[in-house]
Amino acid sequence: MKTTTHSIDHELERAVLMSLVTPQQKREQSYSAEYSLAELVSLAETAGVEVLTTLSQNKEKIDSKWFVGKGKAAELKELIDEYGANTAIFDQELSGAQVRNLEEFLDVKIIDRTQLILDIFAQRAKTREGIIQVELAQLSYLLPRLSGQGKNLSRLGGGIGTRGPGESKLETDRRHIRDRIDELKQQLFEFVKHRNLHRERRKKTGVFQVAIVGYTNAGKSTLLRQMTDADVYVENQLFATLDPTSRMLKLPGGKEIVLTDTVGFIQNLPHDLVAAFRATLEEVCEADLILHVVDSSADMMETQMHVVKQVLTELNAHGKDQITLFNKIDQCTPEQMQMLSTEGDFLRMSAYNEIDLALVCELIEARLMGDSKKFRIPVEKGDMISLMYRIGEVLENEVEGNDMVFQVRIDKQEYEKISHLLTSYATDQSLDKGENELYV
Numbered sequence: 374m375k376t377t378t379h380s381i382d383h384e385l386e387r388a389v390l391m392s393l394v395t396p397q398q399k400r401e402q403s404y405s406a407e408y409s410l411a412e413l414v415s416l417a418e419t420a421g422v423e424v425l426t427t428l429s430q431n432k433e434k435i436d437s438k439w440f441v442g443k444g445k446a447a448e449l450k451e452l453i454d455e456y457g458a459n460t461a462i463f464d465q466e467l468s469g470a471q472v473r474n475l476e477e478f479l480d481v482k483i484i485d486r487t488q489l490i491l492d493i494f495a496q497r498a499k500t501r502e503g504i505i506q507v508e509l510a511q512l513s514y515l516l517p518r519l520s521g522q523g524k525n526l527s528r529l530g531g532g533i534g535t536r537g538p539g540e541s542k543l544e545t546d547r548r549h550i551r552d553r554i555d556e557l558k559q560q561l562f563e564f565v566k567h568r569n570l571h572r573e574r575r576k577k578t579g580v581f582q583v584a585i586v587g588y589t590n591a592g593k594s595t596l597l598r599q600m601t602d603a604d605v606y607v608e609n610q611l612f613a614t615l616d617p618t619s620r621m622l623k624l625p626g627g628k629e630i631v632l633t634d635t636v637g638f639i640q641n642l643p644h645d646l647v648a649a650f651r652a653t654l655e656e657v658c659e660a661d662l663i664l665h666v667v668d669s670s671a672d673m674m675e676t677q678m679h680v681v682k683q684v685l686t687e688l689n690a691h692g693k694d695q696i697t698l699f700n701k702i703d704q705c706t707p708e709q710m711q712m713l714s715t716e717g718d719f720l721r722m723s724a725y726n727e728i729d730l731a732l733v734c735e736l737i738e739a740r741l742m743g744d745s746k747k748f749r750i751p752v753e754k755g756d757m758i759s760l761m762y763r764i765g766e767v768l769e770n771e772v773e774g775n776d777m778v779f780q781v782r783i784d785k786q787e788y789e790k791i792s793h794l795l796t797s798y799a800t801d802q803s804l805d806k807g808e809n810e811l812y813v
């Protein structure tokens with residue numbers, strides 16, 4: 374059975390957008406209601422909706438029946454009539470009962486932020502896995518709201534052959550949806566198995582995995598495309614990318630890595646969506662290094678960075694090695710440039726600047742391959758000399774008297790593994806020559 378939820382009719386939607394601000398939200402959220410509403414406008418436009426006007430309300434707490442206050446609902450109704458709207462879109466998630474009450478009172482289609490995002494994802498999903506993930510997220514969203522769907526229930530299918538004796542329509546719909554969710558989860562599981570196998574194989578070959586993450590529209594796909602000539606979709610719109618794309622990239626030292634572009638994040642990313650996309654996002658969890666691409670020219674740049682950190686935490690990937698790429702500096706104001714953080718590894722760049730792209734490669738290489746260290750080895754120690762070629766990348770080697778001196782790029786783990794071999798021959802002379810120079 375194929376079940377669809379409330380889908381947006383892209384030709385006809387003419388909407389008034391509504392946001393509610395409570396003191397609790399102000400405390401818990403790092404972004405302002407204005408920003409959130411402005412983003413809702415972009416989301417609605419991305420979904421193909423014509424946005425007529427917006428309305429917001431400050432209220433002590435959410436109204437369980439109407440979501441907004443009764444008076445505000447009446448004001449909304451006036452606006453809807455005035456503009457001839459056929460849809461109201463709410464910036465927060467609504468309960469089933471609130472949808473039903475608002476739908477009855479306003480007599481227009483009611484959509485909430487989560488549904489809007491799910492709808493955009495549904496439009497974008499191209500691969501089999503993407504389509505399954507979106508349907509799973511939609512049904513998980515719908516299931517607890519079924520009782521509130523009122524007249525919309527008819528959209529869920531059912532009919533002859535679907536009803537059990539004495540069973541209500543609602544129960545049949547619930548059962549269908551649960552069955553379908555199980556079926557989708559099983560199908561996703563097969564994809565995950567396949568992906569895990571693939572990843573294990575890549576791990577065995579010792580190829581490093583680097584994941585590109587960031588807020589939607591930050592320039593992730595542009596970066597992948599510019600660095601690898603990958604034919605990925607780049608567009609100035611929200612959620613241009615849904616399915617992860619991986620490409621091999623050769624670093625300056627010759628080492629090959631796999632670079633993966635992922636779905637963009639957004640504030641209040643629906644929980645069902647994160648859950649459904651967990652398998653795809655595992656690429657991020659399994660990566661050796663994360664490149665966090667930031668749109669430095671975005672008004673809410675810091676908020677966007679914060680949201681990305683939150684999602685990474687939700688995915689349990691926040692402790693991973695990271696490089697922050699402050700992208701789009703070509704369109705930054707001097708004030709915006711000053712705002713950029715200088716914490717940790719970072720680069721100010723433009724994905725369209727060749728020199729910056731080379732710097733990104735160098736940064737990745739330095740992070741993955743570690744620092745270069747100097748080793749001084751007496752020429753008769755042939756086994757140690759051959760070890761130099763196994764532990765990392767030999768950048769230089771020359772003979773000095775009775776020693777061979779190697780400059781080797783080596784990562785931390787490898788260095789720790791061989792550290793017990795290193796200091797036994799160290800002399801005062803080696804320490805004089807700098808702390809990286811060690812006798813073996």
Ligand SMILES: Nc1nc2c(ncn2[C@@H]2O[C@H](COP(=O)(O)OP(=O)(O)OP(=O)(O)O)[C@@H](O)[C@H]2O)c(=O)[nH]1
Nearest residue numbers: 589590591592593594595608612613614637723724
């Ligand atoms: N000026 C400027 N524009 C950029 C830069 N990098 C990316 N863009 C533009 O930013 C827009 C979004 O780029 P994408 O690469 O699609 O962004 P994304 O992060 O993959 O976005 P989603 O897939 O939607 O999450 C496009 O119009 C790009 O051309 C940059 O360094 N400078």
Ligand SMILES: [Mg+2]
Nearest residue numbers: 593594613614
């Ligand atoms: Mg993209």
